[in-house]
Amino acid sequence: MAPRSLSHVILLLGGAVAVLGSVLFVVWKAYFSDGSGRRRRPWWEAELSPYVGELNPDERQVLVLGLDGAGKSTILHCLSGHRAKERMAPTWGFNSVRLPTESFQMDLLEVGGSQNLRFYWKEFLSQADVLVFVVDSADRLRLPCARQELHMLLAEDPDLPVVVVANKQDKSEALSVAQLQQELDLQAFDQREFFLLPVSIPPAGPDSSPPSIHHVWTLLLDLLSQA
Numbered sequence: 001m002a003p004r005s006l007s008h009v010i011l012l013l014g015g016a017v018a019v020l021g022s023v024l025f026v027v028w029k030a031y032f033s034d035g036s037g038r039r040r041r042p043w044w045e046a047e048l049s050p051y052v053g054e055l056n057p058d059e060r061q062v063l064v065l066g067l068d069g070a071g072k073s074t075i076l077h078c079l080s081g082h083r084a085k086e087r088m089a090p091t092w093g094f095n096s097v098r099l100p101t102e103s104f105q106m107d108l109l110e111v112g113g114s115q116n117l118r119f120y121w122k123e124f125l126s127q128a129d130v131l132v133f134v135v136d137s138a139d140r141l142r143l144p145c146a147r148q149e150l151h152m153l154l155a156e157d158p159d160l161p162v163v164v165v166a167n168k169q170d171k172s173e174a175l176s177v178a179q180l181q182q183e184l185d186l187q188a189f190d191q192r193e194f195f196l197l198p199v200s201i202p203p204a205g206p207d208s209s210p211p212s213i214h215h216v217w218t219l220l221l222d223l224l225s226q227a
């Protein structure tokens with residue numbers, strides 16, 4: 001008697017799970033369909049688009065990473081043709097700009113550099129055509145941390161072209177490019193497409209497009225034309 005009632009319970013449970021599964025499937029289909037039979041893009045896909053999902057062949061993706069305060073947002077701001085601001089708000093999530101070029105759209109995505117966001121950096125590597133890693137050349141105390149993060153990223157993707165931006169060269173305490181090469185242990189990467197660019201974007205400087213920003217732009221154009 002006991003095993004028979006147990007089998008009834010199991011049958012009932014199985015039926016309930018099947019009905020619940022069907023209801024969930026119908027709701028899911030209704031929610032993600034736009035009526036034409038095509039799938040509706042969920043909000044998070046639009047939010048992160050074009051960094052996830054299908055990519056337009058005429059788009060190139062530049063991932064911009066680096067410790068908090070290194071100058072990532074400032075670089076995106078200036079590449080978009082704006083004058084550097086006296087103060088930039090820290091990026092708590094993402095920050096992106098889309099810049100048109102003659103042959104493709106250049107999409108730059110900054111992921112904030114605070115410690116809790118660094119954990120997610122590597123998730124974006126697979127969609128990137130180029131990694132720009134920004135370093136505050138004057139932040140000597142945190143260079144070991146920057147080195148560790150950079151080396152971790154490069155170990156994740158051994159083929160991704162990398163531009164290390166040695167930012168804040170205008171500061172008197174900034175390390176030179178040669179010193180940074182040592183401190184960041186960049187000799188280890190001589191097998192890959194690797195660039196180290198000195199950059200300085202003094203806040204509220206006289207120039208809306210400092211020469212070093214122009215160098216970043218032309219290098220990115222060059223690298224992405226080959227991508």
Ligand SMILES: Nc1nc2c(ncn2[C@@H]2O[C@H](COP(=O)(O)OP(=O)(O)OP(=O)(O)O)[C@@H](O)[C@H]2O)c(=O)[nH]1
Nearest residue numbers: 068069070071072073074088090091113168200201
């Ligand atoms: N002197 C000098 N200051 C700079 C330079 N680039 C950026 N800054 C300043 O550095 C500060 C931080 O710059 P952000 O661009 O916000 O840094 P970030 O890397 O985006 O930081 P998070 O968004 O917190 O990850 C700002 O006050 C900028 O004005 C530079 O080349 N020289």
Ligand SMILES: [Mg+2]
Nearest residue numbers: 072073090091
């Ligand atoms: Mg920022």
